[in-house]
Amino acid sequence: MARLHVVALGARLRGWAAAAREDYLRRMPRGYEVALAPRPPRGARVVVLDERGREFTTRQFAQQLARWLAEPAPLAFLIGGADGIDEQLRRDAALLMRLSALTLPHALAEVVLVEQLYRAATLLTGHPYHRN
Numbered sequence: 001m002a003r004l005h006v007v008a009l010g011a012r013l014r015g016w017a018a019a020a021r022e023d024y025l026r027r028m029p030r031g032y033e034v035a036l037a038p039r040p041p042r043g044a045r046v047v048v049l050d051e052r053g054r055e056f057t058t059r060q061f062a063q064q065l066a067r068w069l070a071e072p073a074p075l076a077f078l079i080g081g082a083d084g085i086d087e088q089l090r091r092d093a094a095l096l097m098r099l100s101a102l103t104l105p106h107a108l109a110e111v112v113l114v115e116q117l118y119r120a121a122t123l124l125t126g127h128p129y130h131r132n
Contacts, residue, residue: 004117005037005044005074008110010081017107024111024118032121034114040076045094048078048085049113051103053096062120077117079109 013021025034040046045068056064068075077097078089090096099112122129 003074004032004034005041005076006034006079006110006113006117007037007040007076008079008081008106009085013107013110017111020111021114024114028118029121029125029127031125032117034117037076040078041074044074044076045071046076046078046089046092047095047097048090048093049080049099049109050085050090050096051098051101053098055098055101058116058119059123061116062123065117065120066124077113079106079113081106 028034065075078085078093099109099116104112119129121127
């Protein structure tokens with residue numbers, strides 16, 4: 001089973017965002033589990049969300065996710081709080097990844113990330129959610 005961790009620093013989601021996030025988590029294809037965590041698990045490959053990070057198309061992201069999940073290390077996506085991400089966390093990250101060139105509010109970034117994890121998982125499992 002693919003276990004993904006979403007670590008959201010210093011934020012509590014409002015109702016609309018929590019409902020949207022939970023909808024995508026509930027629909028996640030069999031074999032993919034997303035855990036909401038207060039910190040990355042020990043030994044995790046950490047992907048920090050950052051507006052200056054690497055940008056992926058949806059298909060590229062799905063392919064990258066498949067490569068990461070083929071490795072034994074847990075995978076954690078880190079979303080910063082209102083003041084961003086500590087510079088040391090950024091330096092230690094396996095990858096800086098951007099969801100958008102725009103600065104997104106925390107809640108929206110979390111919903112977009114979970115939707116993209118769902119979309120990538122459906123691509124990898126042959127589900128027709130994603131359309132070209």
